[in-house]
Amino acid sequence: MHFKFKINENNEIVNYQNRGMELEHEINDTNSYYRDNQIALIYKRPTPIKVVKCVNKKITEAYFEEESTTDYYGLCKGKYIDFEAKETTSKTSFPLANLKENQIEHIKNVTQNGGYSFLIVSFTDIEKYFILLGKDLIEFINQDARKSIPLNYFLEKGFEIKRGLIPPLDYLEVLEKIFKF
Amino acid sequence: MHFKFKINENNEIVNYQNRGMELEHEINDTNSYYRDNQIALIYKRPTPIKVVKCVNKKITEAYFEEESTTDYYGLCKGKYIDFEAKETTSKTSFPLANLKENQIEHIKNVTQNGGYSFLIVSFTDIEKYFILLGKDLIEFINQDARKSIPLNYFLEKGFEIKRGLIPPLDYLEVLEKIFKF
Numbered sequence: 515m516h517f518k519f520k521i522n523e524n525n526e527i528v529n530y531q532n533r534g535m536e537l538e539h540e541i542n543d544t545n546s547y548y549r550d551n552q553i554a555l556i557y558k559r560p561t562p563i564k565v566v567k568c569v570n571k572k573i574t575e576a577y578f579e580e581e582s583t584t585d586y587y588g589l590c591k592g593k594y595i596d597f598e599a600k601e602t603t604s605k606t607s608f609p610l611a612n613l614k615e616n617q618i619e620h621i622k623n624v625t626q627n628g629g630y631s632f633l634i635v636s637f638t639d640i641e642k643y644f645i646l647l648g649k650d651l652i653e654f655i656n657q658d659a660r661k662s663i664p665l666n667y668f669l670e671k672g673f674e675i676k677r678g679l680i681p682p683l684d685y686l687e688v689l690e691k692i693f694k695f
Numbered sequence: 696m697h698f699k700f701k702i703n704e705n706n707e708i709v710n711y712q713n714r715g716m717e718l719e720h721e722i723n724d725t726n727s728y729y730r731d732n733q734i735a736l737i738y739k740r741p742t743p744i745k746v747v748k749c750v751n752k753k754i755t756e757a758y759f760e761e762e763s764t765t766d767y768y769g770l771c772k773g774k775y776i777d778f779e780a781k782e783t784t785s786k787t788s789f790p791l792a793n794l795k796e797n798q799i800e801h802i803k804n805v806t807q808n809g810g811y812s813f814l815i816v817s818f819t820d821i822e823k824y825f826i827l828l829g830k831d832l833i834e835f836i837n838q839d840a841r842k843s844i845p846l847n848y849f850l851e852k853g854f855e856i857k858r859g860l861i862p863p864l865d866y867l868e869v870l871e872k873i874f875k876f
Contacts, residue, residue, distance in 0.1 A: 555805065575755065577754060588775075591808070594776075628773030
């Protein structure tokens with residue numbers, strides 16, 4: 515496991531550079547912590563690959579396909595967990611262009627089948643992280659024609675995840691508190 | 696959805712040829728039925744691919760990797776489901792050589808995290824299908840030095856799945872009856 519942070523002049527923990535991948539690293543480190551401590555098994559879905567040509571077990575032509583599901587899935591205490599992680603530099607809203615239509619469809623399907631499906635959105639410039647449940651995402655999309663979800667909606671309907679040290683982003687603790695599983 | 700069966704001279708439903716892939720087709724058709732009827736979402740895991748060379752979005756060298764998990768995963772009523780499907784032509788036992796060590800490790804991990812992890816084994820020559828729960832698989836491996844699990848163990852500890860028409864192999868109905876979820 516690796517942690518990427520430093521202590522600033524006010525004795526606060528601050529993020530390293532490389533912001534674009536920061537959330538993914540934080541989640542991967544958190545998932546390693548969950549696995550090592552038998553809290554949960556959360557897997558990163560590999561990017562789907564379309565194989566076009568394969569000669570003697572060697573693939574010689576293939577292409578990465580567009581994601582049709584979410585980044586992560588797994589289980590915690592027997593419950594099915596499924597989520598997409600996104601960063602935005604916007605201070606005021608999360609642009610829905612970040613999500614593909616079939617990803618939203620996937621989140622809807624998992625929600626309908628009783629799974630915990632959600633987004634983790636990192637507002638990097640204000641250093642806030644939120645869980646937005648699939649049902650609240652779908653409700654927003656159904657009721658609102660806007661092309662981005664305002665920060666206020668996250669503050670009202672979402673659940674904030676406080677950044678920690680080990681694990682860096684304890685999102686399951688937040689979920690467990692809400693749903694008491 | 697496609698179904699592969701025919702009616703024999705005794706008016707019984709019998710399987711088509713192509714036995715080697717039969718179980719996989721039956722499970723895939725069953726999973727389509729589950730999805731279409733909003734009973735469950737069960738996914739087939741793609742074979743992992745190791746990408747070695749990629750030029751301008753075209754992958755020019757890659758290899759299929761050995762499976763380290765199981766064939767299928769997903770959710771039913773919020774519960775995490777995870778299983779491996781295997782066929783054997785043996786009439787008396789299931790050879791453990793069919794399972795790789797890290798697959799057994801995976802089944803163990805899912806079981807420990809409260810998920811429903813199991814094998815579906817098809818004894819093709821006697822036309823019987825069984826669910827063997829992860830805990831019973833692990834128990835057998837821990838207690839018995841034998842290299843195959845006798846049919847009797849499936850009869851005693853496993854749960855038989857009766858072959859049907861639509862869906863062809865309703866394994867979740869069997870699980871739901873056992874665990875009342």
